[in-house]
Amino acid sequence: MKKADLELLLAVLSGVRMRVAARARANPRAAKTAAKRLRERGLVAYKDGVLMVQRDAVALLLKRASERYDLRVILRGSSELVFCSLAEPGTVTDIVERTGLSVPTVYRAARDLYSVGAARNMDGTIHLDGSLVDLAKAMKVVSEHDTRAHTIYRDSKRGLMHVPAGAACNGQPTAFSRFGEFGIEYGGMRDYYIVQDNAVDIHDILVHALLAAYEHGDISEMSMVVVFYLKHRNGMDITRIRRTASGFGAASIWLGVESYVRNHTATKNAGAFAPWEEFVEKANLYGVDPAEYAMLPPAKMLLQDLGYSLERPVSIYLLGGENMRLKGLKESTKDCDMVVKDRTDFEAVTKALVRMGYSAIAPAEHAVDDERLYPDDILEHSTLPRVDIFTKTVMGGITLTDSMTDSADHVEFGNLRVGVLRNEHVLMLKAVAGREGDIQDMAALVRGSPGQPDGYNHGAFNWKMVLDEAGAQGDNPEGDLPWALLDGLSYMEEQTGIRSPILAVVRRRAVDSNIIRLARGGWRPLRDVVDMLAGGDISHSYVLNRAKSLAKGGALKKRTEGRRALVCGDARFPRPGWGMDGWGMGRYLAWRFHLGERPGPRGMAELAGYVRNRGCATVGDLDGAVSPGVFHIPHDPPPAPAEAVRMCLERGTGRNGRSPPDAYARAPRIRADPGKQETQII
Numbered sequence: 001m002k003k004a005d006l007e008l009l010l011a012v013l014s015g016v017r018m019r020v021a022a023r024a025r026a027n028p029r030a031a032k033t034a035a036k037r038l039r040e041r042g043l044v045a046y047k048d049g050v051l052m053v054q055r056d057a058v059a060l061l062l063k064r065a066s067e068r069y070d071l072r073v074i075l076r077g078s079s080e081l082v083f084c085s086l087a088e089p090g091t092v093t094d095i096v097e098r099t100g101l102s103v104p105t106v107y108r109a110a111r112d113l114y115s116v117g118a119a120r121n122m123d124g125t126i127h128l129d130g131s132l133v134d135l136a137k138a139m140k141v142v143s144e145h146d147t148r149a150h151t152i153y154r155d156s157k158r159g160l161m162h163v164p165a166g167a168a169c170n171g172q173p174t175a176f177s178r179f180g181e182f183g184i185e186y187g188g189m190r191d192y193y194i195v196q197d198n199a200v201d202i203h204d205i206l207v208h209a210l211l212a213a214y215e216h217g218d219i220s221e222m223s224m225v226v227v228f229y230l231k232h233r234n235g236m237d238i239t240r241i242r243r244t245a246s247g248f249g250a251a252s253i254w255l256g257v258e259s260y261v262r263n264h265t266a267t268k269n270a271g272a273f274a275p276w277e278e279f280v281e282k283a284n285l286y287g288v289d290p291a292e293y294a295m296l297p298p299a300k301m302l303l304q305d306l307g308y309s310l311e312r313p314v315s316i317y318l319l320g321g322e323n324m325r326l327k328g329l330k331e332s333t334k335d336c337d338m339v340v341k342d343r344t345d346f347e348a349v350t351k352a353l354v355r356m357g358y359s360a361i362a363p364a365e366h367a368v369d370d371e372r373l374y375p376d377d378i379l380e381h382s383t384l385p386r387v388d389i390f391t392k393t394v395m396g397g398i399t400l401t402d403s404m405t406d407s408a409d410h411v412e413f414g415n416l417r418v419g420v421l422r423n424e425h426v427l428m429l430k431a432v433a434g435r436e437g438d439i440q441d442m443a444a445l446v447r448g449s450p451g452q453p454d455g456y457n458h459g460a461f462n463w464k465m466v467l468d469e470a471g472a473q474g475d476n477p478e479g480d481l482p483w484a485l486l487d488g489l490s491y492m493e494e495q496t497g498i499r500s501p502i503l504a505v506v507r508r509r510a511v512d513s514n515i516i517r518l519a520r521g522g523w524r525p526l527r528d529v530v531d532m533l534a535g536g537d538i539s540h541s542y543v544l545n546r547a548k549s550l551a552k553g554g555a556l557k558k559r560t561e562g563r564r565a566l567v568c569g570d571a572r573f574p575r576p577g578w579g580m581d582g583w584g585m586g587r588y589l590a591w592r593f594h595l596g597e598r599p600g601p602r603g604m605a606e607l608a609g610y611v612r613n614r615g616c617a618t619v620g621d622l623d624g625a626v627s628p629g630v631f632h633i634p635h636d637p638p639p640a641p642a643e644a645v646r647m648c649l650e651r652g653t654g655r656n657g658r659s660p661p662d663a664y665a666r667a668p669r670i671r672a673d674p675g676k677q678e679t680q681i682i
Contacts, residue, residue: 001075004034010071012044013063058154061135068131073116080139082109086119087136089127149193152215153248157197160208160248162190171195175208176221179228184286186224203236207244207254214253219274223282226257226273230283230292234367239434239484242491246536255439255495261293262437268495302336302384307414309352314345317400317408317419319429321441322385326411326420327456329444332385337375339390339400346376346391353379353387373433398432398473398481407465409456420456423448424465431488432481442488443496467502475513475574482510490537511538511546516555520569521593522633522644526558529567557631568631576620582608584619592626593641607642614649625649 001009008031038044043058065071074083078101085098095106110126113119119128128136137157149161149169163169171193179186182202194200194208206229213221229236238258245254256266256273264276273279283293302322317340318326321333340346350360358379366378374397375388393399408419421429423445430438430445446461466485473481486507489500500506511533518529526547534540547567550556557568573591578584582605589598599607616622622645629648633639639647 001077001080002034002037003072003076004030005037006072006075008034009038009043009062010066012038013059013066058135058138061138065132065135069118070116073112074118074132075139078105079109079112082106083113083118083128083132084136084140086113086126086128087133087140089125091125095126152192152212159195160192160211161194162192162212165189165191167191169193172200174200174205175212176224178205179209179224182228182232184224184228184231202232203240203244206232206236206241207248207250210245210253210257211248211250214250214269214272217272219272220282222272223274223279226261226279227283227286227288229257230261230288231286233292233436237368238436239487242434242487251491252494255491258436259440259495262440264293267440303416303418304413305356306349306352307412307416309355310348310415311352312348313415313417314340314348315417315419316340316345316349317405317421319390319394319421319426320433323420323426324441324444327423329448330441335386335388337388337390337394339392339394341392341400343391346389349389350377350379356384357381358384358387394429398429401469401472403469403472422458422462422465424462425469427488428466428469428481428485432484434484434488439488439491439495442492443498446492446498463500463502467505470506470509475571480510480513480517482506482513486510507538508546511543512550512555515543515547515550515567516569516571517594518569519556519567520571520630521596521641522630522638523559523566523568523635524638525635526565526567566635572627573619573623576618576623578619580608580612580616580618580622581605584608585611585622588619588622589641589645592623592630593644596638596641596644599640599642603642607645611645611649616649 035044043062062071065074073079078099081099081101082095085095090098092103092106092110095101095110096103099106101109110119110121113126113128114121117129118132119126121127138155149163151159151161153160159171160174161169161171162175165188169191172195173192174194175192176186176188176190177192178200182205192208192212194204200208206225209221209225209228213225242251242254245251252268253272256269259268260266260273266273274282280290280293284290316338318336318338320335320337321330322336322338324330325333338349340349354360358381361378361380373388374390374393376391377389379387379389381387404421404425405419407425408421411418411420427442427445430442448457448461470481470485486503489503489506493499493503514533515529518524518532526544529547530540530543533543547556547558551558551567555570557570559566573588575587578587582601585604585608586598586601589596589604598604611622614625616625626645626648629651630644632651633644633647638644
């Protein structure tokens with residue numbers, strides 16, 4: 001960066017809202033040129049002849065760095081290139097390759113960085129001070145910024161921008177520029193690009209288009225965002241959309257899209273959306289099936305008809321939309337989620353539904369959301385709500401507990417005895433499900449309804465019941481209940497203004513469970529764990545303090561290696577009776593080695609056979625042998641999960657031995673059927 005640019009930038013960072021004319025008295029041309037260069041790089045904003053700090057993450061990082069370091073040294077001339085290249089530590093040779101600078105120039109810039117404490121040399125590798133790494137990444141994005149580009153969003157790792165149509169730009173095409181690849185031709189005067197490390201996928205494209213439409217204040221573009229979503233939502237994971245939007249600070253905007261699609265009006269940011277009738281015209285133009293957004297009429301006779309169609313008495317429990325319809329909390333629903341206690345009742349209900357005209361959806365046609373929630377079967381009808389049936393375990397591992405069934409209200413329709421779960425339990429399940437419209441449903445459950453029938457009215461919403469039930473579910477090897485509940489409650493507050501009094505406790509539980517989740521596969525640098533979990537309203541210091549608390553309580557082991565702190569989780573698999581087959585092995589590796597790359601189905605089956613030959617008949621047997629061994633797995637780099645299992649078994653038993661007995665593992669052996677999600681004691 002040139003000297004004049006640096007002086008002007010530092011003046012603006014100090015809080016001065018400066019008129020270029022005033023700055024230009026000494027050297028008018030230099031000041032105006034410097035201001036233009038800073039504006040083109042997106043480092044300052046310019047309005048009505050006044051320069052001011054750009055309101056984004058880069059400006060905040062620059063301001064913080066200027067309070068501790070001399071930016072005149074760090075960012076002047078070729079030192080800026082060297083500084084940006086050190087976003088990842090490297091040797092002088094590495095930096096020469098990254099920047100194209102000469103060796104003497106790199107040495108000189110490195111000495112300058114050493115002189116102000118911005119970097120240090122460790123065994124020939126140059127490392128930036130930890131507080132400057134994010135700034136280096138951000139400035140690298142800034143240095144790649146095209147002068148013709150308009151920035152829509154930028155942080156330390158990403159930059160979303162648009163340029164005039166046809167103009168070249170750094171980065172990957174995204175947003176509306178990629179709609180044509182997905183069957184939606186939408187030309188415009190702009191092309192959109194994103195600078196980020198990972199490849200752009202369909203979820204990124206949708207969220208980037210959302211940001212662009214909102215930033216432009218263009219309701220026509222926002223309608224195209226909704227059209228794109230409706231045409232492809234069966235192949236998208238809505239929880240991933242929400243988290244991607246949250247990463248850009250746009251969760252509230254996205255939740256407005258969900259509300260718009262579900263209720264035909266947005267609860268927030270309503271001015272960003274077209275009137276519903278106008279949107280329907282555009283949706284029809286682009287071939288969106290009206291069934292994707294039409295609300296079905298109330299199906300008040302579904303349960304009555306099912307009761308008369310059953311050949312014997314059967315009990316079911318209602319979880320979602322139909323539960324709320326019975327209570328008067330919503331007028332209609334597109335699906336009816338029900339859970340039965342065993343396979344016999346499951347077969348009786350499905351046969352009765354088929355007699356009513358329902359037909360099962362083939363697994364290959366299940367949407368991404370369906371696969372994530374693991375229903376035992378999904379049945380559709382031409383005029384009645386879709387029915388999702390679960391057996392005992394619902395939505396990826398949550399168990400229908402005695403406390404849920406005992407507190408439920410009951411109503412009978414012929415041979416059908418319906419348990420209507422309490423609002424508190426339905427809210428927890430909706431937070432985990434994370435389907436479109438569930439955030440608005442959660443708010444309705446909390447508020448209740450004056451017209452709610454007396455049989456379902458239990459007074460004010462009981463937040464303690466939610467907290468107690470979430471705790472009673474324990475560690476779930478197939479999901480992350482604490483984090484899902486935290487996300488749901490946070491989204492509800494952002495969208496509706498309802499703040500849960502248990503939010504702080506849920507946040508603590510979510511962070512604690514995920515610290516252990518990330519660390520239970522072997523020693524891991526504490527800094528990596530903190531970086532993975534920090535974000536939004538969860539600060540680095542909060543995660544660090546929770547890790548220290550877990551270590552103090554014995555749930556986490558901690559040691560130091562040089563200047564690094566390492567942690568390892570001390571946990572045991574919560575379903576020890578699962579059978580040792582390819583399915584059970586896959587679930588175990590995902591639980592124990594959460595971040596590792598797992599083998600395919602054939603590799604899982606082969607590994608399960610190897611483990612059985614070493615005396616492990618259940619997942620509990622395996623975990624009894626692996627659990628002590630994770631503290632001896634090398635961590636730099638960590639082995640693949642399958643190799644880690646072999647290391648632990650060989651360490652604990654000898655190459656020709658068999659696993660020692662473990663009282664923890666002596667539980668009833670259970671065979672898990674991945675296709676039907678049922679368990680059978682054998």
